[in-house]
Amino acid sequence: MARNLIEGIVIERSGQKIGVYIPQEGKTYRGIPLGKVRKKNKIYAGDYVKGRIVDANTFAIEEVKERKNLLVRPPVANVDRVVIVQTIQHPPFQNFLLDNLLVVYDYLGLDTVIVFNKIDLLDEEGKKELQYWEKVYKDAGYDVLKVSAHTGEGIEALKDYLKGQICILAGPSGVGKSSILSALTGLQLRTGEVSEKTERGRHTTTGVQLIPFGEGSFIGDTPGFSKVEALQFIPKEEVRLHFPEFLRYKCKFSNCMHLNEEGCEVKEALKRGEISCDRYKSYLKMIKEYVEWLKEVCN
Ligand SMILES: Nc1nc2c(ncn2[C@@H]2O[C@H](COP(=O)(O)OP(=O)(O)O)[C@@H](O)[C@H]2O)c(=O)[nH]1
Numbered sequence: 001m002a003r004n005l006i007e008g009i010v011i012e013r014s015g016q017k018i019g020v021y022i023p024q025e026g027k028t029y030r031g032i033p034l035g036k037v038r039k040k041n042k043i044y045a046g047d048y049v050k051g052r053i054v055d056a057n058t059f060a061i062e063e064v065k066e067r068k069n070l071l072v073r074p075p076v077a078n079v080d081r082v083v084i085v086q087t088i089q090h091p092p093f094q095n096f097l098l099d100n101l102l103v104v105y106d107y108l109g110l111d112t113v114i115v116f117n118k119i120d121l122l123d124e125e126g127k128k129e130l131q132y133w134e135k136v137y138k139d140a141g142y143d144v145l146k147v148s149a150h151t152g153e154g155i156e157a158l159k160d161y162l163k164g165q166i167c168i169l170a171g172p173s174g175v176g177k178s179s180i181l182s183a184l185t186g187l188q189l190r191t192g193e194v195s196e197k198t199e200r201g202r203h204t205t206t207g208v209q210l211i212p213f214g215e216g217s218f219i220g221d222t223p224g225f226s227k228v229e230a231l232q233f234i235p236k237e238e239v240r241l242h243f244p245e246f247l248r249y250k251c252k253f254s255n256c257m258h259l260n261e262e263g264c265e266v267k268e269a270l271k272r273g274e275i276s277c278d279r280y281k282s283y284l285k286m287i288k289e290y291v292e293w294l295k296e297v298c299n
């Protein structure tokens, strides 16, 4: 077929509606999958498609590119990054919750970034606390950004960081996910409402929208997990594989759970202060274990 196919991305998926965004035109068309496509593919937000513009409003989808991943909650394909939003104060930081999110998204094969929001609200103690946790997570190997959705501080840096990626937001309620989405996209959303309902498990058939922002970047209007427990997803023996800082050490036994085994290099690293006690305590709590030596090593 000697036809030039145009590339687009599905940014809206609800009921029968498929919205295809054509970057070169900065415009969204109503996508109509051709019969052969319909037979082969279920189409999700985030799908990269190829096809033809039929008229001013219609795009015939001829191909769906193979997806690199498919997140079920929310249903989005080709997710490049999960933006995990947290606050230090208002509401108070819950490191165990963050650690669970980091572990589960890593298990699902998704890249993450930790974004501390509401830095405009921090008092002196809060600032120190932020500094402390920022170091803990950077040392563990994570990317950490600090923003205020209200003052706009750090929002440009976040936009740059997310350039060219399909993202979704995650994190507990009240930390400012909807506000960050608005700050990034300039959109005042009715979707805050939709999101909260989805978080409570209602409106499960509500569609997903990806909102274009910056250069080739998209962000989902429906958040991912607000909280999660690692063991709901991951066998206990595998949780250790999703603490990136543990992977830097080679214990005597390759299946070492870093509890009471002989020759555990993670324990040695803890003693030397190379691994954060807070992170290790989260690990124990996640796998529901306790070690007698914890008090000596981590006070
Ligand atoms: N001071 C301040 N308040 C914020 C900031 N971001 C969000 N908020 C407020 O925090 C509350 C919860 O924000 P929202 O975006 O609904 O959080 P979500 O539940 O995570 O979507 C709202 O009252 C926001 O106005 C921020 O950076 N600074």
Ligand SMILES: [Mg+2]
Residues within 6 Å of the ligand: 177, 178, 179, 192, 195, 196
């Ligand atoms: Mg919200």
Ligand SMILES: [Zn+2]
Residues within 6 Å of the ligand: 251, 256, 257, 258, 259, 261, 263, 264, 265, 266, 267
């Ligand atoms: Zn070990």
